[in-house]
Amino acid sequence: MKTAKALLGIALMVSALTGCATVNVWGTRFVTGQVTDASGQPVAGSPVVVVGRSLELSILRMQYEERGRQDVKALTNAEGRYRIEFMPAKIGNDFTLFFYADTGFDWVKYRRSEPLDIGDRLKGDRPVEVDHVLQFQSTWPEVERQIAYYGAETERGRILRKHGLPDKRESPPGAGAGDEVWWYSAEGVSYKFSGGTLMQTNTFPPVKQGTAPQ
Numbered sequence: 639m640k641t642a643k644a645l646l647g648i649a650l651m652v653s654a655l656t657g658c659a660t661v662n663v664w665g666t667r668f669v670t671g672q673v674t675d676a677s678g679q680p681v682a683g684s685p686v687v688v689v690g691r692s693l694e695l696s697i698l699r700m701q702y703e704e705r706g707r708q709d710v711k712a713l714t715n716a717e718g719r720y721r722i723e724f725m726p727a728k729i730g731n732d733f734t735l736f737f738y739a740d741t742g743f744d745w746v747k748y749r750r751s752e753p754l755d756i757g758d759r760l761k762g763d764r765p766v767e768v769d770h771v772l773q774f775q776s777t778w779p780e781v782e783r784q785i786a787y788y789g790a791e792t793e794r795g796r797i798l799r800k801h802g803l804p805d806k807r808e809s810p811p812g813a814g815a816g817d818e819v820w821w822y823s824a825e826g827v828s829y830k831f832s833g834g835t836l837m838q839t840n841t842f843p844p845v846k847q848g849t850a851p852q
Contacts, residue, residue: 660693660702661733661757663726668765669756673718673737675748675772680718684748684772685739687711688722688756690730706730711739726760733757737770746781746802748772777803793836797829 669688673681689709693702708729712720726733735754743750751772759766775781781798788794797820804820816833826844830837 660731661726661761662731663760665763666723666725667760669720669722669724669735669768670765671720671768671770673714673720673770673772676774680714680716681744681748681772682714682716682718683742684714684718684737684744685711685742686714686720686722686770687736687739688724688729689734689736689753690726690728691732691734692730693732702732713742733760735768737772745775746799747775747778749775775802792834793829794831794834797836801825801827 669686671686673684673686675681687709688711689707691707692705694705695701696703710722710724710729712722714720733756735756737753738745738748738750749772751770754768756766756768781802784803785795785798788798790796790799801822805823806821807818808821809818810830814832816831818831820829820831822828823845826842828840828842830840
């Protein structure tokens with residue numbers, strides 16, 4: 639009797655875990671919406687990604703294990719709108735919506751936001767509509783100010799727009815006015831300037847703690 643109850647309890651637990659964590663949707667689904675920034679302006683050309691993970695329940699561990707993942711990506715248009723069409727079951731059974739990607743996302747200007755679980759929303763037949771607001775990086779006003787100071791088309795201006803503020807600025811011994819080195823240690827690159835001219839670009843293994851290598 640106790641064995642039967644234990645087996646029933648395990649079966650119910652497995653059923654509950656299976657039902658809560660994963661979804662199997664074979665029909666075509668649409669995820670749409672608009673991406674704006676904190677000032678209300680549409681953000682064009684920004685990536686939006688649906689990541690599908692294939693999860694499998696391990697009975698021994700009583701937890702899900704990832705067996706693979708695929709993604710479907712779109713870029714926002716001039717009005718900040720996006721549209722992703724896909725068949726969920728072809729890319730996984732657990733689905734998360736990201737408003738950033740490793741490439742194409744303007745991390746100098748915007749903060750990466752928390753991903754959104756959309757598995758339950760995909761169960762319905764209607765398009766899943768998700769609007770999103772990207773928040774500015776706390777350093778963005780200073781980046782903007784310095785770009786305006788140096789000029790957007792100057793070497794310094796372009797570097798600031800690409801990398802943001804440097805981790806460290808230093809003047810080499812005996813340097814003249816305007817001679818300095820900008821360190822971007824976490825990205826593994828430094829830039830040496832003389833006056834308004836970029837004289838040298840050095841690359842090195844990225845330093846996670848953000849300190850310039852000696």
